[in-house]
Amino acid sequence: MSVILTYLPHLLQGLVVTLQVAAGSFVIGLLIAVLAVFGWNFGPRPLRWFISAYVTVVRGLPELLIIFLVFYGGTVLLSGAFGTYVEVNALTAGICALSVVSGAYLTEILRGALLTVPQGQWEAATSLGLSRMTAFRDVVLPQMLSYAVPGLGNQWLVILKESALVSIIGLEELMRKGVVAAGATHSPMTFYLTVGALYVAITGVSTLIIGAADRRAARGR
Amino acid sequence: MMSPDIFIKAAPVVLQGLQLTLIITIASFLLGQLLALPLGLARQASSPLLRWPAAIYTFLIRGSPLLVQLFIIYYGLGQIPAIRNSILWPILREPLYCGIIAISLNSAAYMAEVVAGALRRVPEGQTEACISLGISRRHRFTDVLLPQVYRELLPNIGNEIILVLKSSSLASAVTIMEITGVARAFTARTFAPFEVFITAGILYLAIGFAFTFLFRLLERRYGITGTRTPAPEASA
Numbered sequence: 081m082s083v084i085l086t087y088l089p090h091l092l093q094g095l096v097v098t099l100q101v102a103a104g105s106f107v108i109g110l111l112i113a114v115l116a117v118f119g120w121n122f123g124p125r126p127l128r129w130f131i132s133a134y135v136t137v138v139r140g141l142p143e144l145l146i147i148f149l150v151f152y153g154g155t156v157l158l159s160g161a162f163g164t165y166v167e168v169n170a171l172t173a174g175i176c177a178l179s180v181v182s183g184a185y186l187t188e189i190l191r192g193a194l195l196t197v198p199q200g201q202w203e204a205a206t207s208l209g210l211s212r213m214t215a216f217r218d219v220v221l222p223q224m225l226s227y228a229v230p231g232l233g234n235q236w237l238v239i240l241k242e243s244a245l246v247s248i249i250g251l252e253e254l255m256r257k258g259v260v261a262a263g264a265t266h267s268p269m270t271f272y273l274t275v276g277a278l279y280v281a282i283t284g285v286s287t288l289i290i291g292a293a294d295r296r297a298a299r300g301r
Numbered sequence: 302m303m304s305p306d307i308f309i310k311a312a313p314v315v316l317q318g319l320q321l322t323l324i325i326t327i328a329s330f331l332l333g334q335l336l337a338l339p340l341g342l343a344r345q346a347s348s349p350l351l352r353w354p355a356a357i358y359t360f361l362i363r364g365s366p367l368l369v370q371l372f373i374i375y376y377g378l379g380q381i382p383a384i385r386n387s388i389l390w391p392i393l394r395e396p397l398y399c400g401i402i403a404i405s406l407n408s409a410a411y412m413a414e415v416v417a418g419a420l421r422r423v424p425e426g427q428t429e430a431c432i433s434l435g436i437s438r439r440h441r442f443t444d445v446l447l448p449q450v451y452r453e454l455l456p457n458i459g460n461e462i463i464l465v466l467k468s469s470s471l472a473s474a475v476t477i478m479e480i481t482g483v484a485r486a487f488t489a490r491t492f493a494p495f496e497v498f499i500t501a502g503i504l505y506l507a508i509g510f511a512f513t514f515l516f517r518l519l520e521r522r523y524g525i526t527g528t529r530t531p532a533p534e535a536s537a
Binding site for chain 1: 360361363364365366367368369370372373376378379380381463466467468469470471473474481484485488492493494495498499501502505506509510
């Protein structure tokens, strides 16, 4: 027990980094998804093909492979640009890779939510003289997001857990801090259980918040 | 920037990992499905002695990363002398078996929730109909309930095997040289990450496509027509 307390500050520092990676990837992924859904609805046909291909390909690839591609690929690109070995920062690589991943899943979630916004909302908005663009931004998008709350919440939980993979490229987040403590103390069981419990705590709290957010989003519907 | 020779060189290297990826995927998938049924039934049981342990199990597994679970099984269990001296040790010291155990235990927890949901959707009237027809409890389960549940779940099961395929890449974190493992090792030697990881990615997409095709055939043959395709959210 005392050994856990000694390392607890390190683990909590790691937890903060885990939350940064997850929140960063979630927000950037959501931006990608909103743009993708927008492009899907208003863009020319080649753009729609591109968006479909993006979603299908990313959903078929292991997240770890995408993390490696971004990390090692980024390092090669940067080293080429600077003419000397430059390693990509693991935090940046992790957030980039997981943003691309969550962007694909969030696009699917938003596309599904968009279909649940009644067609009459479009018609009402355009008949009031709003352009299609304004109708999307001010009328449809907010409703779409409110229908998407459970799906978005689920994706947040997925990204929290996937962020542990970034430890493999050396980012000092919760999982990596656990690996270091397990190695230093020769007590892997103790530390991996502690790390697991911390993940369960953040996903548990997140689940409660998502439930409250969904009830709030569903008000007046 | 990308050189075609390295693509040609990378292909046989990445293919070396194919066999292990397939072994881990298929073994974990089958074991996971096998465990998901009793877990799903326990989630729906009337006795709290069955319901609570199953609920806690799925909560803990679904609430933590697969990588942590894998490390608990591979590195953690070895810390306990009782396990090192038990007959299970020859299995638990092998990273391949640990990978399969971790992925199947993880997949079972997600699948159990899906099975429990399908069990809930079977109309109550069917139980009454079976009783009034004099069908035994056992046959009610094996001949009435299970075929309906699994025919309805075929799209979800097809989705799950893709998730298990993607999870199999985590085995590389415990030294298994499956596709992701060999690709990473080859990258370290050649410093050509794009060629190698793109080749590996194409292989994953091809395997995923093959599984999807197989499940489409199964759905066409055994599926219930007009059922929905699974929700797009990931559950890994």
